[in-house]
Amino acid sequence: MLVRFYDGSIWQSRDEGSSWTQLEPQEHFVRFYRHPHSNSRAYLLTSDAHFYTTNNAGLSWNKMSTPAPPSTFTRETLAFQVQSDYLIWMGDVDCKNGNWDNCHAEAWYSVDNGMNWNFVERYVRGCIWSTSDVQIYSTDLSGIICESYSVKEGSQMRISPKNKLELVSGNSFYTRRQKLSNETVGFAKFSGFLVVAELRRSQEALGLQVSRNTKHFYPVNFPSDVKFGSTTYTMIDSSSYPLMIHIQTSSYPFLEWGSLLKSDSQGRYLVTIAENVNRDDGGFIDLERMVGLDGTTLMNVVSNPREAILTGKKSLQSKISQDDGSTWKHLRPPQLDSLGRHYSCSGASCNLHLHLRKIQKKSEKIRVLATQGVIVRTGNVGQELSDYATGDTFLSRDGGFTWEEIHKQPHIWEFGDSGSLLVMAHDGEPTNHVVFSTNEGLTWEKYQFAEEELRVQDIITNPSGTSRRFIVLGKHPSQPGRTFVIKIDFSSLTTRECISVSSVKTTLDIEFCYYRQPQS
Numbered sequence: 224m225l226v227r228f229y230d231g232s233i234w235q236s237r238d239e240g241s242s243w244t245q246l247e248p249q250e251h252f253v254r255f256y257r258h259p260h261s262n263s264r265a266y267l268l269t270s271d272a273h274f275y276t277t278n279n280a281g282l283s284w285n286k287m288s289t290p291a292p293p294s295t296f297t298r299e300t301l302a303f304q305v306q307s308d309y310l311i312w313m314g315d316v317d318c319k320n321g322n323w324d325n326c327h328a329e330a331w332y333s334v335d336n337g338m339n340w341n342f343v344e345r346y347v348r349g350c351i352w353s354t355s356d357v358q359i360y361s362t363d364l365s366g367i368i369c370e371s372y373s374v375k376e377g378s379q380m381r382i383s384p385k386n387k388l389e390l391v392s393g394n395s396f397y398t399r400r401q402k403l404s405n406e407t408v409g410f411a412k413f414s415g416f417l418v419v420a421e422l423r424r425s426q427e428a429l430g431l432q433v434s435r436n437t438k439h440f441y442p443v444n445f446p447s448d449v450k451f452g453s454t455t456y457t458m459i460d461s462s463s464y465p466l467m468i469h470i471q472t473s474s475y476p477f478l479e480w481g482s483l484l485k486s487d488s489q490g491r492y493l494v495t496i497a498e499n500v501n502r503d504d505g506g507f508i509d510l511e512r513m514v515g516l517d518g519t520t521l522m523n524v525v526s527n528p529r530e531a532i533l534t535g536k537k538s539l540q541s542k543i544s545q546d547d548g549s550t551w552k553h554l555r556p557p558q559l560d561s562l563g564r565h566y567s568c569s570g571a572s573c574n575l576h577l578h579l580r581k582i583q584k585k586s587e588k589i590r591v592l593a594t595q596g597v598i599v600r601t602g603n604v605g606q607e608l609s610d611y612a613t614g615d616t617f618l619s620r621d622g623g624f625t626w627e628e629i630h631k632q633p634h635i636w637e638f639g640d641s642g643s644l645l646v647m648a649h650d651g652e653p654t655n656h657v658v659f660s661t662n663e664g665l666t667w668e669k670y671q672f673a674e675e676e677l678r679v680q681d682i683i684t685n686p687s688g689t690s691r692r693f694i695v696l697g698k699h700p701s702q703p704g705r706t707f708v709i710k711i712d713f714s715s716l717t718t719r720e721c722i723s724v725s726s727v728k729t730t731l732d733i734e735f736c737y738y739r740q741p742q743s
Contacts, residue, residue, distance in 0.1 A: 224694070225255055225265065225281075226708075233267055235281055239685070239692040240710040246284060247275060253293065254300070261307040264336075268293055268300060272314070276337060287337035291316050296328035296379050297349045304352040306364050308336045311343065311350050327379040330369060332396060343367060343397050346375040348388060351412075353437040366437060367397040368417075370407055390419055392437060403440060404432070413458045416466050416490045418443075420456060429456060433466070433490040444492045445470075449482065457508050459483075466490040467548075469500060469508045475532060477504050480525040485548050496548035499525045501539055509539070511579045516596060516622045518547040521579055523608060539608040541576040543623050554626060556604040561615070561628040566604045575626050577602035578611050596622035597642065597663055601633040601650075612651055618664045629664040637682040640691045644713060648679040653700055657682070657711065672709050675699065680706070691716065 224236040226243075231251035234243045250269050258264035267275040267284070272292050275284045291314025293300040302311035310333045318326035330343040330350040343350060353366030372379070374386045390404040408420040408429060419432045419440065431443035449470060459467035466486040473480050483497040501509035501523045509523040520543070525531060527538040542551040554575035559565060566573065577600040601614045616630040634647040646659045653676035658667045677697030684693045691713040696706055 225267075227252055227255060237281055239690065240694045240708060250275075256301050256303075258307055259303055260305050264307060266301060274337070278336070289337070290314055290331050290340050290342075291329065292318075294328040297347065299349065302351045304364065305354060309334055309352060309364065310337055311352065311367065312337070312340065313347065313350060316345075323378050323380055325376075325378065327375075330367075332367065341396065343393075344369050344371050344391075346372040346379060348372070353392065353394075363394055365396045366392065366394045368392045368403075368410070368437065369397070370410065390421075411458060413466060418458060418466070418490070431456065431468075433486075435489065441489070441491050443468075443486070443490065446484070446493060446495050448495070449484070449493075455481075455506075457481075457502065457506060459508060459510060459512065465547075467512070468493060469502065469510070471502060472499075473528070473532075478531055478535065478537065479504065480528065480537070483510070483522070483548070496544075497522065497524065497542075497551060499528050501525050501537065509579050513598070513622070518545055519622055520544045520548060521577060521600075521623065522551075523576070523579060526607065539576065540574065540606075541579075541602065541608065545623065554623070557617075557625075557627050559628075560604075561630055568605050572606050573604065574606075575602060575604055575617065576608035577617065578608070578614060596620060597638075597645075598623055599629075599636050599645070599647075604628075616647070620663055627664070629660075629667075630658070635679055635682055637684055637693060638688055639684045639693060639713070641689050644691060644716070646682055646693055646711070646713075648682060648695065650679065653678050657695065659713070661716070670711065672711055677707055677709075 224240060226234050228234070231253070232248070233246045233252045233255065235246050236243050246267065252267050253270050254268050256266045263280045264276065264278050265281065270292060272289045273286055274289060275286055277284050289312050294313040294315045296315065297313040300313055312331050312333070313328055316327055316329045327346045329345050330347050331340040332343055333340050348370040350367055350369040353368055354364055369391050371389050371391050372382060372386050373389055387405060388407045389402055390407040390410055391400050392403050393400040404419055404421045406422045408422055410417065410419045415435065417434045417437050421430050421432065423430045432440040433443050434440045455471040457469040459469060465488060468484045469481050470484060471479055471481040479502040480499045481502055482495050483500045484493040485496045486493050503509065511521045513519040513521070521541065523539045523541050525537045526540045531537045541554050543554055544551045554577070556566065556573060556575040596619070598619045599616065601611060601616055603609045603614045611633060614633050615628050616632070616634045617626050618629045619626045630647065633650045635650045636645065636647040638645055644659060644661055645664060646657050648654060648657045655673045655676045656669050656671040658669050660667050672695060677699055679695060679697045681696040682693055683696070684690050693711045695709040695711060697709070698706060
């Protein structure tokens with residue numbers, strides 16, 4: 224576990240939070256990365272032209288020099304690839320001593336994990352490896368794609384609108400270049416696709432191109448009823464196909480919603496699958512595709528678009544699809560609440576509505592236990608979605624078909640022990656205890672973790688979800704500037720540990736779990 228403090232120090236724990244060691248006390252760190260394709264590698268970035276890296280899960284750290292300090296012009300400083308020794312570094316050049324006349328970003332690549340660097344391009348807004356994702360079907364590991372300005376002079380802080388941003392792909396480590404777009408707005412990889420947005424001045428609109436191999440690009444064809452012009456595209460990221468795009472159709476400040484479109488398997492043709500899908504003013508779509516539950520998607524729609532324009536208040540309702548967006552339906556509410564009482568509303572307009580990940584509090588942990596179809600959310604039963612603070616906590620054990628209220632008031636939650644342990648804490652008021660369940664929320668027990676109450680901000684555990692040790696992060700009401708870390712160990716709760724055997728698969732794609740007796 225790595226933690227970066229406000230003072231720029233980084234602390235490491237190798238025993239799930241029991242003990243901590245400060246890494247390189249003389250350094251001021253600005254951020255850190257974990258290698259997405261190698262669990263044993265991580266990178267600690269300073270504000271100077273060097274970083275620290277480990278290739279043995281934190282047992283030792285090595286200092287590596289870089290050609291320039293980390294860039295302030297690019298979205299990311301490091302770009303990774305499936306070949307874990309391949310890195311791209313983006314740094315700021317000619318930006319020291321207060322002279323900004325020629326300050327700009329440059330990119331370099333390394334094939335030996337940062338020991339040696341080779342120049343890629345000047346005046347860039349970002350570079351990635353063509354095959355940074357195992358789902359992109361490209362066999363050329365040396366391909367690099369960059370957003371590069373056509374005129375390479377002056378200060379990148381004051382780029383002229385006439386200086387077009389081009390998308391350039393270069394095989395053989397950017398030596399064999401090919402221009403993919405003349406006026407790029409942005410590009411990203413989503414759901415196994417490389418999607419490029421470009422400005423089409425003749426239409427005064429944004430156009431999209433898509434590729435599955437980073438070599439051949441095809442225009443994305445929108446439905447005939449979709450109007451261009453002032454539309455805003457938001458890509459819905461997911462590990463499964465097909466591609467999903469949200470197009471903003473409202474044009475009122477803080478009152479944003481739009482159409483949800485789905486592509487064919489190649490990402491070239493789109494059809495509309497939902498209307499008036501909510502979008503917040505930060506650009507996040509109120510939608511959740513359930514990772515591991517193929518075809519299951521939750522979303523919130525604006526049920527009163529015409530009235531909202533006049534009143535300035537959106538009424539949100541939750542819907543679910545379990546056939547990849549072909550059909551949508553309201554969530555059926557439970558008959559009784561967690562106290563065994565009937566809900567105040569009834570009839571066809573009485574449904575369950577949920578707060579989804581993107582417009583919920585950042586502290587809310589959203590994860591689906593895909594192997595069992597267990598989903599936990601905060602929401603309410605009624606005609607529309609109420610405020611988060613007034614909601615209650617609901618659980619589904621069958622992938623969203625049926626729901627049960629498991630606790631009053633909103634809760635922060637996390638799974639452990641391969642899903643056999645669910646831990647929750649009150650989200651909204653100070654507390655000194657958590658509640659936990661070993662049977663998917665059928666029964667609950669209470670555990671007091673401190674004498675004084677804390678405002679719990681998060682509950683975390685091993686990303687694999689197999690551990691029975693949890694970390695509670697919280698703030699004391701009298702010391703709001705400090706974060707407290709409390710470790711809770713449920714290892715003695717049961718005598719058997721659940722071991723997930725991911726390598727055992729059947730033709731039905733069933734994942735098995737067996738129990739192993741602990742050693743004496």
